[in-house]
Amino acid sequence: MQLYRNLTIRQKQIVWAWAFLALPVVFYTVIRFYPTANAVLISFQDWNLLGDRTWAGLDNYAKLVADPVFWQVFRNTFAYLILGTPISLVISFIVAYHLDKTRFMHGFLRMLYFLPFMTSAVAMAWVWRWFYQPVPIGLFNNALASIGIPQINFLNSTTNALPAILAPAVWAGLGFQIIIFMAGLRAIPRSYYEAARIDGVSTWTVLWEITLPLLKPTIVFLVVFSSIGFLRIFDHVFNMTTNNPGGPLNSTKPLVLMIYQTAFNSFDMGYAAAQTVVLFLVLLGVSLLQLRILRDR
């Protein structure tokens, strides 16, 4: 107590600040940093979850580089990102841009777009999985068959399966992105548009010169947010391909699913941890790169 009384006001403030910060600091250390550090440690070890951990050096990483499945999975993960992020952003911007101008049933329409975001990914994935089945149970193929068009192999194809799984994932995320875009659009001062109208500028120029540049912070946020989402895609893929997770022939398997299988089917925790470290580095790299490219100068 004496010790505390002797402190200056400034020092007392610091003591209090740390007293209040202690809870989140402890929380983050125990729940976030300790497991993260442990995962990095395990990536240099061999562990089957039941037995002892033994040192493996860089074996797990060497195995990773030499594993053709890993590289296939790596390509898939980036395919989800490179297709998913731009497509979802363009669609959500178009919807938000027009929805912003619509007065008729505005709230109802916005609710409709937001609904998929609130739906459980598992339920949605299963419903889409059945949509995609061949005749006689698949909705899409039954429709095609009834008008005499040959069936399309959606999920049972090495080329179509990835886009087929991506589609509901994009759809599920749209609602969130639309809401954020609309908030961004609302935040642009009306006076800019009025000035542009007085100058007689075309709609395209208004879009290119006023709307998009002023939306930049919103776009940066959404790009980073949705990129991380697509790089970590798991539930849609896993639920639409449960019998043959990530199949056929690994053509839809993302990195997170490979990690899951390595850890909880093969119980090769060291190898799974090495994959996790790679995923972490990829996420870090992609996020930093995007922030750098897109940030305001």
Place this chain on the structure above:
Amino acid sequence: MRLNRLKTMAFATTASAAMLIGSTASAVEIEYWQYFFDARVKAMEQLIDNFQAENPDITVTMTHFPYADYRTKVAAAIPAGEGPDVVQLFYGWLNDYVAADLIQPLPADTFPADEIDAEFFPMVQAMKEGDQYWALPTAVRSLALFYNERLLEEAGVEPPETLDEMIEAARAMTKVDGAGNVTQVGMTAGMTAQDHHWWREVLVRQFGGEPYLDDYQTVNYNTPAGEAALDFYVGMADGDPPATAFGFMDEPQAAFKAGRAGMHIDGSFRIGSLEDTRGLKWGVTELPANAEGMRSNYSSYWVNAITTKAEGEKYDAAVKFMEYVTSDEAMQIWLDVVGELPAKPSVGMTEDNANDPVFGPFIRGLEYANTTKFANESAQRQILVEMVERMTLQDMSASESLAIAAEAEQKLLDEYYADN
């Protein structure tokens, strides 16, 4: 008066306290863990009730988890001194559980090895080390051919006895619409279900091969016999009309349950869920023989074991519980509720069971069944799944695809046995 009352109250309190202490001292509570499968949980509830009625001083608490979390939870709980005293595990996990010090051997005086050797089906001997057993099953399972009676009748065919008859019957039942889309299959197919066992232990052998050597440590199906078996399997989807279509209705068992498939190979554990299906008239027959009349089957089992956590009176209670769940009575209950077959021929081969129209084919299948020793069942299944996909989706030849699969599986086995 008042004093008296006080005395009575005091006496009552001490008496009830004494009773409380007394009852905790004599009552033992043990915990039992298994994974969640509706029929198995129901059967175990019944077994626990019976066991507790016989042993009023022992309470058994059952906890179950989804299959996906099962192993992780067991592995985390037991070393921490939590979790089960008696645990259920797949026969293929035994080595891992023993190496990790999760389970202890069964006491030889209550479970004498020579008696078990004589009484149980021989495949159970994989659970023995020296003259002690580590774990014992209540039930074993095998494969058989389910058929839809209505569809067979409609097509005018009989339940098949041989592979050729099976293909012929299946072709008669397949329905194709005007655009060439299959709308009903004569036979389900999918390596993701039980077909990988059928291919591995039955078809490869029936085409003259031996799937593995050296106690399942060496892959041996990359041979002309293996290639013939693979050609036969994938070839079922060829022809006009085909016998089957891969990926039909998402899952083979769903197609059969929905009455859109004439025949379906599955395990005895499927009986329970088919029995509840309204409007489905089904029968079972043994897996078809080859042209020479040779049959084979695949069997597997789950075992119960006492964990290293159980000590003292809990250990004694756990031994008693193990004794009960491996008793003849428990086996019959398990058969009636789950549809899994008794692990002792003396119980399984009773007149009633062996001639039962549903259980009979499975029980007869046990006599010539083989049990694959898996290093990692899901990974080994995945290798066969991909072997077929390379042929159906990428038009690879059987010999090429077979060679890739054999190499991949050998690598997996080598890695596993190098560590263990």
